[in-house]
Amino acid sequence: MEEIIRMENILKVYPNGIVANRNVNFSIVKGEIHALVGENGAGKSTLMKILFGIEQVTEGKIFLNNQEVVFNNPQEAIKHGIGMVHQHFMLVPSLTIAENIVLGDEPKSGIMMDINKAIKDTKEIAERYHFDIDPKMKVEDCSVGTKQKIEILKALFHGAQVLILDEPTAVLTPQETEELFKELQLLKEKGHTIVFISHKLNEVKEISNRITIMRAAKDVGTYQTEKVSKEDISNLMVGKEVLWDLNKSKAQPKETTVKVRNISLINEHQRELLSDVSFSIRKGEILGVVGVEGNGQRELVDVLTGLNEISLGKIEIENVDIKGFSIRKIRDLGLSHIPEDRMKLGIAERASIEDNLLSIYYDKKDFLKGPFLKAKQINEWSKAKVKEYLVKTGSEKTPVKMLSGGNIQKVVVAREFSNSPKVIIADQPTRGIDVGAAQFIHKKLIQLRDEGAAVLLVSADLTEVMDLSDSLIVFYNGKITAYFEDASKLNEHELGLYMLGIKHQSDEEVRRCMYD
Amino acid sequence: MTKLLKMKTNSVDSRFEAIRFIVAIGVALLVALILIFMVSKEPFQALQYLFLGPISKFRKIGNIIETAIPLTYLGLSVSIMFAANQFNMGSSGALFLGGTTAAIIGLVLPLPFGIHPLVAILAAGVMGGLWTSIPAFLKLKFGASELVSSLMLNFVAFNICIFIIMNYFRDLNAGTLASTKFFETVLLSNLVPGTRISYGLIILVIMVILSWLFMSKTKWGYALRMTGLNVNFAKFSGISTAAVILYSQFLGGFLAGMGGASEMLSLYDRFKWQMMPSYAFDGVIVSVLGKQKPQYVPIAALLLAYIRVGADTMSINGDVSFEMISIIQGFIIILIAANAFLKKYRQKMVVKEATEND
Numbered sequence A: 001m002e003e004i005i006r007m008e009n010i011l012k013v014y015p016n017g018i019v020a021n022r023n024v025n026f027s028i029v030k031g032e033i034h035a036l037v038g039e040n041g042a043g044k045s046t047l048m049k050i051l052f053g054i055e056q057v058t059e060g061k062i063f064l065n066n067q068e069v070v071f072n073n074p075q076e077a078i079k080h081g082i083g084m085v086h087q088h089f090m091l092v093p094s095l096t097i098a099e100n101i102v103l104g105d106e107p108k109s110g111i112m113m114d115i116n117k118a119i120k121d122t123k124e125i126a127e128r129y130h131f132d133i134d135p136k137m138k139v140e141d142c143s144v145g146t147k148q149k150i151e152i153l154k155a156l157f158h159g160a161q162v163l164i165l166d167e168p169t170a171v172l173t174p175q176e177t178e179e180l181f182k183e184l185q186l187l188k189e190k191g192h193t194i195v196f197i198s199h200k201l202n203e204v205k206e207i208s209n210r211i212t213i214m215r216a217a218k219d220v221g222t223y224q225t226e227k228v229s230k231e232d233i234s235n236l237m238v239g240k241e242v243l244w245d246l247n248k249s250k251a252q253p254k255e256t257t258v259k260v261r262n263i264s265l266i267n268e269h270q271r272e273l274l275s276d277v278s279f280s281i282r283k284g285e286i287l288g289v290v291g292v293e294g295n296g297q298r299e300l301v302d303v304l305t306g307l308n309e310i311s312l313g314k315i316e317i318e319n320v321d322i323k324g325f326s327i328r329k330i331r332d333l334g335l336s337h338i339p340e341d342r343m344k345l346g347i348a349e350r351a352s353i354e355d356n357l358l359s360i361y362y363d364k365k366d367f368l369k370g371p372f373l374k375a376k377q378i379n380e381w382s383k384a385k386v387k388e389y390l391v392k393t394g395s396e397k398t399p400v401k402m403l404s405g406g407n408i409q410k411v412v413v414a415r416e417f418s419n420s421p422k423v424i425i426a427d428q429p430t431r432g433i434d435v436g437a438a439q440f441i442h443k444k445l446i447q448l449r450d451e452g453a454a455v456l457l458v459s460a461d462l463t464e465v466m467d468l469s470d471s472l473i474v475f476y477n478g479k480i481t482a483y484f485e486d487a488s489k490l491n492e493h494e495l496g497l498y499m500l501g502i503k504h505q506s507d508e509e510v511r512r513c514m515y516d
Numbered sequence B: 001m002t003k004l005l006k007m008k009t010n011s012v013d014s015r016f017e018a019i020r021f022i023v024a025i026g027v028a029l030l031v032a033l034i035l036i037f038m039v040s041k042e043p044f045q046a047l048q049y050l051f052l053g054p055i056s057k058f059r060k061i062g063n064i065i066e067t068a069i070p071l072t073y074l075g076l077s078v079s080i081m082f083a084a085n086q087f088n089m090g091s092s093g094a095l096f097l098g099g100t101t102a103a104i105i106g107l108v109l110p111l112p113f114g115i116h117p118l119v120a121i122l123a124a125g126v127m128g129g130l131w132t133s134i135p136a137f138l139k140l141k142f143g144a145s146e147l148v149s150s151l152m153l154n155f156v157a158f159n160i161c162i163f164i165i166m167n168y169f170r171d172l173n174a175g176t177l178a179s180t181k182f183f184e185t186v187l188l189s190n191l192v193p194g195t196r197i198s199y200g201l202i203i204l205v206i207m208v209i210l211s212w213l214f215m216s217k218t219k220w221g222y223a224l225r226m227t228g229l230n231v232n233f234a235k236f237s238g239i240s241t242a243a244v245i246l247y248s249q250f251l252g253g254f255l256a257g258m259g260g261a262s263e264m265l266s267l268y269d270r271f272k273w274q275m276m277p278s279y280a281f282d283g284v285i286v287s288v289l290g291k292q293k294p295q296y297v298p299i300a301a302l303l304l305a306y307i308r309v310g311a312d313t314m315s316i317n318g319d320v321s322f323e324m325i326s327i328i329q330g331f332i333i334i335l336i337a338a339n340a341f342l343k344k345y346r347q348k349m350v351v352k353e354a355t356e357n358d
Helices: A044-051 A074-079 A096-103 A114-130 A144-157 A174-189 A201-207 A230-238 A296-305 A325-333 A341-344 A352-360 A376-387 A405-416 A437-452 A463-470 A492-499 A506-516 B001-039 B043-055 B058-083 B091-110 B115-142 B146-169 B200-217 B221-229 B231-238 B241-267 B282-289 B297-317 B324-337 B341-355
Strands: A002-013 A020-031 A033-038 A059-064 A067-069 A082-085 A162-166 A193-198 A210-215 A219-225 A255-264 A274-281 A286-292 A312-317 A337-338 A423-427 A454-458 A473-477 A479-483
Touching: A002 A044, A002 A376, A020 A033, A020 A044, A020 A193, A020 A210, A033 A044, A033 A201, A033 A230, A033 A296, A044 A193, A044 A219, A044 B282, A074 A082, A096 A114, A096 A144, A096 A296, A114 A144, A144 A162, A144 A174, A162 A296, A162 B200, A174 A193, A174 A201, A174 A463, A174 A492, A193 A201, A193 B043, A201 A352, A210 A230, A210 A454, A255 A296, A255 A454, A274 A479, A274 A506, A286 A437, A286 A463, A296 A337, A296 A423, A296 A454, A296 A473, A325 A337, A325 A423, A337 A405, A341 A405, A341 B231, A352 A376, A352 B221, A376 B221, A405 A437, A423 A437, A437 A463, A437 B146, A454 A463, A463 A492, A479 A506, A479 B282, B001 B341, B043 B058, B043 B297, B058 B146, B058 B200, B058 B221, B058 B297, B091 B115, B091 B146, B091 B241, B091 B282, B115 B146, B115 B241, B200 B221, B200 B297, B221 B231, B221 B241, B231 B241, B282 B297, B282 B324, B297 B324
Parallel strands: A020 A219, A033 A193, A033 A210, A082 A162, A162 A193, A286 A454, A286 A473, A337 A423, A423 A454
Antiparallel strands: A002 A020, A002 A059, A059 A067, A210 A219, A255 A274, A255 A312, A473 A479
């Protein structure tokens, strides 16, 4: 077996002082599917960004076919036959598939771009790899699964021999994942080499030939996939036994706290993003929301939290109609919100932990004397919160941007959970954070549920929603297409069929989620 | 371990900021040095005027403080607006308008001694505040960039003021454009004999303290800072960002207006301003040097004033012209504002700290 890439003693220190890679050695042989696994924040993505030229090493060497190479930017890596598909797609939505694929290396006729040749090339390459796409379709009209295919084709079009996929299945349904795996096998047969970043062990076992495991910025070894069990991998990743048991007791739902009735949201292009959605969230239960990204979940969260306003229908929180309410007034009803995009909405990264904890309490009586903030009380309170929520930091005055993703999320959660919320809207509460922090947040959510909060949990992580939720609703195309009273009785495959819109329940069945 | 690391990075950052500040000024002065050696026949003499001139005489020290007073007002004004992430450049317009307002009150409103200047300064503040609120209002209502509208409004302010003075208050016996004399009760009397420092200095000290209290200790200051750091986060938290956009710019103009009044009533006994004061970007310079913190603004203003008085001394006594100083200023600002300046050095510091823990 011929070694194609070798990375030796990689050290990467980011400008904020975080050591993302420390003495990492990594090697890939030609024609294999190589899984790179590890917890969030273990340094997998950084290592691959270095290989693709997005980040530069602090120390260490990279060899391509035994020749030392230095990639200062992705263009240089692409020239050497390396391609990468990112977690977040890098496509131009308003262009067609063909235009996206040739972007950066467009066929020309004179000074104009040769559209027909672009379409022809795209068709050819898609056929060669058995990808079923329509080159003339606009990317914005494509599903997530198709967008990923476009990204892969784009890399292949630019001559990628080595293809890096950064958590490719995170956004896919189980069915789409299966399809992707078939495609990857085919690529392998055609002689391509694939690096597959993931932390889903089932998938890793299924698809890869070899596995490199990373933990806390270091590599803890490379193994033949068939020689290690899932338990082995998991132990190597975490460094200790993982307790998966949430210790969740059965929910005891009481009266309705949030009443959503016949709401619709129509955007400026007259598209219905939510159509005729009705459900209730009861005191003391966690209602999970699942769906493929872009089927109305985000819009639902926005209208519930006051970030957007519904076009039709009615939302009541604790029997108060929130029509025309500001975010502030909705929060005053007892609503807390863990936002999907924590860096954009959840925190001000240059402000201190203390200032970030304070943002929804700063004008509450306890912290004020006239217009002046009670510095001492606030400081004591924020110290206590940092301790209670296990935020790893030297001081509560540290700017939030110095923290890791998991600790940043703990700051958000500490703030949102500290006012004994009546309603919690948790949108991707553990996305991209380490297992320890995620477990901590899960426990807190269950604790608040038991104390009587009504929780709406939106998550793309199916395991998370299924483990945590008491009941579940499925969104497809802006509508609720299924309601499951007992989430623990479901399996991923069946849920996938509803998420893809292949199955849906009758109106009567769906209507049960209103309870009255 | 990670905990330790994070703390260290923090201290690296503050240490680095201090080093960067000093190196920036050092490099700028070095450039000045080279230029002076190139253009001057007596470079050592010129350097002596530049660096020691400002502290050679008591009067010169007075000059530093006189120069620093309006710079501090402008620095405070810009700092509050910039801290809210509102790039309102209307401070110099507000200052001109404030000076004019104070002059008019000194011309038409007979009030008793002691109260008169306070009324004039307060009115000037309100006028300045209303003026810089116009871009804020335009932004909220029509989405107009406050940067563009405030810059344009500076010209409007200037010409309105000149128009009013010329048409209603002009002293025809004076050779140049000037108003008639103010009531004497409105003037801010001298505080330090031998200089032109007036009681305005005491008002300024109070304003620095109030600005600092406002920004770091009140709920409004908190809301303002959070809005400035991340407006989406502020909105998400339920902070009324529209209110912040308005009051930050009102207060910015208020301070600049007060600064104009303080100048007018300390240095003049009639309105004599002929052209737009050269303050347009001075507030920005002071604010950037002072890291947008009211408590640092006076220090930054004094530093800038020192350099200016030095340059003045050098150009009067030596053979190097005053413009030289604009070059030095420009360099300091570029170096301090450039985030990437000394980035490699910082990275080395960080890597060293991070790997030492192995």
